[in-house]
Amino acid sequence: MMRGFTTFAFALLAASVRASDDEPSHTTPAPACTATSTTGSGAYFDLRPDIAWPEDDEKAHRYAQHKDYHARGYDYGKNFTINICNSVVDPLTDVVGLEESQWQNVSAYYMSHGDIYSIGSESKGLRTRGRKLLLQYTGGSPCGGSGDEDDDDARRNVARFDSDSVLYHDGQHGPMEHIHEAGKVEAKSGGDNVRRKSTTISFLCDRDPGTVQTTISFVGTDPDECAYFFEARSQHACASAEPHKPGSVGPGSVFGVVVLIAVLVYFLGGIFFNRTVNHARGWRQLPNYSLWAGIWSFLCDMVVITMASCARFFPGRRGYSSLRSGPSTRDSEQEAQRNALIDQLDEEWDD
Incomplete structure (x- = not known):
């Protein structure tokens, strides 16, 4: 029995544990700009403290970063302005190859000959690939070919035309399709889209106590100047335990x-x-x-x-001492009275 x-009893215990595992959890989705390692180690990354916010933004707190990050291009000849998981703080105008409604979503850009070139639009999709922590921006200004800035200027001018009113013709292959608003040129026979600039940021853990602010460094770009690579060092890129949801x-x-x-x-x-x-x-x-x-x-x-x-440390012991000293005091008083009576009798006897 x-x-x-x-x-x-053990069956009940196993059933309860299995029920807790199989019970559907009503957890909220993972916050933006956070990631959990896909290697199974359970490492958790939260880069939200590295986001730069405008000073008047309601999402910003008093310890938030309020300035964009800058990376020098050195031999590349251009410097870059970048934000993490958010669009750049400083407002932009007249971005090459982008419509006006897309200017506010630019997360990384550089300037050349007075023109602004986007190298990626806002993305909060932080992800891990093995032991690497990556953030990628896509949908920048048009690129490709020789990578000459004059080609980008031409694409920018083409993108400003109304796509419904412009139709290009090729003398050999006939008419081509309209120019799309995003700057895509799609041939009727080929169907190839214009490539756009993108940015990939690789985050490294920085445990140096003297480092307070995140730093971003330019690594390189491809020959067509379409893909840009950066390396960021941050104390928030160090693995930690995932908080309870x-x-x-x-x-x-x-x-x-x-x-x-x-x-x-x-x-x-x-x-x-x-x-x-x-x-x-x-x-x-x-x-x-x-x-x-x-x-x-x-x-x-x-x-x-x-x-x-x-x-033993209570003051009640003084009562016992008073009891012990009581009889001795009365005996001394009686003895004093007896001595006084004897002296008095002696004086009367002498008289």
């Missing part, structure tokens, strides 16, 4: 449930065994009653010993 009960069961809660079930199985199983097999009644139904009774007696003895030890 006891073996059957134990088997039932509202509505989900954390490891501590699961451990507490397992411990609670184990305690219930121990006490209920012991009571059932002692009552049915040993025919115990009262407190003796508890499992290992003699052990718990001995612990209780030991605690009671320790309390008595502690109280007796502390009683």
Whole structure:
């Protein structure tokens, strides 16, 4: 009978743990600009403190970054302005190859000959690839071919035309399709789209206590000047434990449930065994009653010993000293009276 009960108890424990695992969690989606490692290590990354916000933005807090990040191109000849998981703080105008509605989404750009070239639009899709933490921006200004800035100027001018009113013709292949608003030129026979600039940022963990602000460095670009690569060092790019999400069961809660079930199985199983097999009644139904009774007696003895030890420091001992000094004081007074009476009798006898 006891073996059957134990088997039932363990089955109940396994079922409860499986239910906690299989129960659909109503967790909120992962916040933007955060990522969890795909290697199974459980590493969690949160780059939200590195986002630069305008000073009047409601999402910014007093410790937030309020200026864009800058990276020098050195031998490349151009310097870059970048933000992390957000569009750049400084407003932009007349971005090459982009419509006016897209200017506010630019997250990385550089300037050349007075023109602004976007190298990627806003993205909060932080991701891990192996042990690398990456952020990618796409949809920048048109690129490709020789990468000459004059070609980009031509694409910018073409993009400003109304796509419904301009139709290009090729003397050999006939008419071509319209120029799309985003600057895409699609041939009727070929269907090839214009390539656009993109940015990839690789984040590295920086544990140097002297480094306060995140730094971004330019790594390089492809021969067509379409893909730009940067390296960012930040203390927030270091792996940490993922915080507990509202509505989900954390490891501590699961451990507490397992411990609670184990305690219930121990006490209920012991009571059932002692009552049915040993025919115990009262407190003796508890499992290992003699052990718990001995612990209780030991605690009671320790309390008595502690109280007796502390009683020596109480001021009540002066009462015993006064009782001991009381009789001796009365005896001395009586002796003094007796001596005075003897002296008086001696004086009367002399007279």
